[in-house]
Amino acid sequence: MIYLRFPTHEDRQLIEDYKNECLTYDNVESIHGSANLTQFSFDEWLENVQKDRYKETVREHLVPAHTFLIMENQTLVGMCNIRHELNDFLYHIGGHIGYSVRPSQRRKGYAKQALRLAVQFLQEQKGIQRVLVTCDEDNIASSCTIEACGGILDNMFVSENGEVIKRYWIE
Numbered sequence: 001m002i003y004l005r006f007p008t009h010e011d012r013q014l015i016e017d018y019k020n021e022c023l024t025y026d027n028v029e030s031i032h033g034s035a036n037l038t039q040f041s042f043d044e045w046l047e048n049v050q051k052d053r054y055k056e057t058v059r060e061h062l063v064p065a066h067t068f069l070i071m072e073n074q075t076l077v078g079m080c081n082i083r084h085e086l087n088d089f090l091y092h093i094g095g096h097i098g099y100s101v102r103p104s105q106r107r108k109g110y111a112k113q114a115l116r117l118a119v120q121f122l123q124e125q126k127g128i129q130r131v132l133v134t135c136d137e138d139n140i141a142s143s144c145t146i147e148a149c150g151g152i153l154d155n156m157f158v159s160e161n162g163e164v165i166k167r168y169w170i171e
């Protein structure tokens, strides 16, 4: 059974390990659902995710969001970022929820469990009944995750740089 919890200063090493594993194995520059973990020092990142939870303190040009660690016992298996509202970019491309599972923990059902918890968080804590979840057209793992959680495909959106985004609603 997994659970979502807030990151704290004590998680520095867990999160550094998570970041290094994703960057090494995925060969990417940013990590989905991590609130741009790769772009800041740990202390700056933690301060950002704490500020971003509230309308009063969220960083400029962003909507309030919760960033959670996806935990199985004491193991950090993934991260998710849950947006409390949609702006134009999120409505077309980003959706309400971003998530990743670390490469060594994939294909164990963690993304499906985490997405269900994230949807439940928005519905129960934020009163949002229709949740938008998106993925790139060629991200099979993510589209399977969304569909397994009841996502209904609304449409495909083509971004300015030609990426095709699948937009799903979960009720």
Ligand SMILES: CC(C)(COP(=O)(O)OP(=O)(O)OC[C@H]1O[C@@H](n2cnc3c(N)ncnc32)[C@H](O)[C@@H]1OP(=O)(O)O)[C@@H](O)C(=O)NCCC(=O)NCCS
Pocket: 032, 098, 099, 100, 101, 102, 105, 106, 107, 108, 109, 110, 111, 112, 113, 134, 135, 136, 139, 140, 141, 142, 144, 145, 148
């Ligand atoms: C997408 C991601 C979160 C899936 O995590 P996961 O924990 O491995 O997913 P699950 O084990 O819960 O599997 C979910 C579904 O995807 C399928 N799946 C997972 N990985 C797959 C793969 N590489 N190829 C095909 N299907 C895959 C599973 O079979 C399952 O579908 P099913 O219920 O129909 O059997 C993970 O691959 C990841 O972190 N990718 C990089 C970041 C990312 O793309 N995030 C999503 C952004 S939109």
